[in-house]
Amino acid sequence: MRRRNFLKAAAAAGLVSSGLMSVSGRPLLAQAPEGLAEFPKGFLWGCSTSAYQIEGAVTADGRGPSVWDTFSHSYGKVANGDTGDIACDHYNRYAEDVELMARAGMRAYRFSVAWSRVQPTGTGPANAKGLDFYDRLTDSLLARGIEPWPCLYHWELPQGLQDRGGWTNRDIAGWFTDYALLVAGRIGDRAKHWCMLNEPSVHAIFGHGTGGHAPGMTGRANCIKAIHHQNLAQGAALKALRAEGGAKGWKLGTVLSLQPVWPVGGLEANYPASVMWDAVWNRSCLDPLFKGEYPELLAKDFAPLIKAGDLATIRQPIDFLGINYYSRMHQQPDPGGLFGTGYGSPPEGTRRTGMEWPIEPDGLAEMLVELKQSYGNPPVYVTENGAHFDDQPGPDGTVRDGDRIAFIRNHLLHARKVMEEEGVNLKGWFVWTLLDNFEWAEGYRRRFGLVQVDRETMTRTPKASYHWYADVIRKNGVPEGA
Template identity: 55%
Template structure:
């Protein structure tokens, strides 16, 4: 079980985190940053882990450097009409070349941990077969830099950038993906496992299945219910195979996975909408949770998955995890929609007055408490890290070395208050990773939508902290100084 103290002590080189100076401007509350006042201030326990997250295709760039070959997102983003603003991840944040600068920035902010993903097409450019030493060397340098600055690395093995070579062999519709993923996972761990101790297998498999293999508006752009079901089951298989393969070679690692979880509400009290909300909840939430923790698919879809499940599948999927990553953004209101591919469940009306982000996503910080309480009550209260939480807004241009983003600052504050409430209610929450460290290539939205707590000028690659970053820095320092209960 991955506890707070285990997380901070899991890498020998990072066992004693140095006191980091942070940004000088964060010593005082900058304009637009909520000051640390008793009312509405997050109070997190001693040892709570503070971090930020990114993903490889969204920030690395350098898509042809160091032996890397194309991923499904390279193919998808270069297909006309797929990306809202016509951009792609060829350069993104150029993190491949600027990682040292980015790690120094994390250290100045006082971040204790960094969740990043490893690009499969860098490590195994053809998806299977020989390991690419140059690709692994990049992550080797990144990990060493993180540890040198007192930041604990958490690696995620798959954040949607499947090698195109494997997509050409069926991708997540191919049951062999489980074995291919396990081989890749072992290769990464063999290189980095002496220093990286927490490992997440997959990022948001239900989202990848729904939007990449059902709706078709994410890579690889496939559509339909059978496509979604196959992609979901084979990701579940790969998740279990990866954990088992890693545990067979090392016993000193903390292994988990990352799910996007959200409360699902019916858009009305019509029985048809209530039933649709239950089906959508199964597709989004319990399609991952039930197999992992209970060894079965949720009741609405037992028959559907029975066509794919072979002997031993559910035993492979149900494997103990040391932690669960939870990505939380907000709830959904669902209505019955006979035309919807996803179990005849579609997005319905959001209650009037509900605040939203620029993407139209509803905001409900208390929904995080609901999600964590569900894990407590129905899934054994596993150790949890919020591995993504953040919001997209129309940020102004930098001014005097700062981007003023009070809406995002308030979003983060409200969700950290909810986190503290969940802990007080007995939920095993151990840390919080903001999404995202940097403005990045935001999937089908391209570069036009920004989630970062650090602004990136994509033309010059200049990084400018936002007031939300300074707010986080201030909170981290206050807790380190003993402001927590």
């Protein structure tokens, strides 16, 4: 009830969207202080990417098709008919991209492994040439002083497994665990930080509920199955990797998209919709991981899927939690929505990115404090934060993307403030993303990168935000001004 009353009062007063209040009621920085807003010594700076969005080379060296290969080649599924066939050609240009990270001073790189590159049909023996690529990438990173942070799954299931039911088939927990052990067995002597999944609730909602992402399935029941089976696979893999890597010093975690949900307009009538969507988007993965239970609002949905031991398997200790944050979500009732809810407008005056997502850096502060108050203050890394803006090269070829700089800067300032005032356990920051890439159903028309990629030549050109972020890393803090 305390959270509900605060949400209503703060939204009505217009304080949250403007970034003037923290969840504790203390003032938050809307602008940089004079001098330097420093981060703790040892704070980890890096960036994140995903395999299908940048690698390309989709048939090279034995890689099998994934659901995103199938989906992107299906008429009308992706803007402009774009596919990840070439993407950023990172498979062939990874050394150049590692050098870009090193020149910026980054000390960590979260990349995803393409399951179908390792096991072309999703099960069976490892494809040696596929693993060779991640072997080379790992060595290249370490040679430049960058920690590899492999993420085992970022939405690109092998099509062979989708043909067997994919994430709606509970057997996938075993398939995923076998795959995880194959990858860790190859590069786990050097890679010490392991992320199991990327945004399982988002993958379930858009890939299995609304159909806007691969594999294009729809319906509430499929969405619920995909959430539960991803949770189960994650738990099984965590347990297996912990048993395997205890003596190797592995740090095991996972990555969730966590976006505070608010009722549109702060209206009482919209509050139940916001609570339901919070349960689906946030709590359906948080609660079983940290508490061994599903949110009460969804208990009836999950009950038929839960077998003896499932919740114990899912509730595994983790060494860190990665959170991806972009904005709040503003919800209202919608009888046609997947769970009876739908998106509405943020408070009037809220600025937006080029994707029309509201810019609400204080929402990140809210989520970090929520993790402390409700989930034991786990070690947290922001594993994605960034924005698309319609930035174009100037006459001299330079991309002066001041909006992106301001976006990242303000999120960093809000995060630092709650580290200092609320004691949240934030350990590092990974910008999304290094390169302008294949942005899922949006194709190449959306650009989140610190580095521009020419679609014809694949030439990489660092933007102003790249140089700004390099300065942040060098100073271990956010300088005054953009």
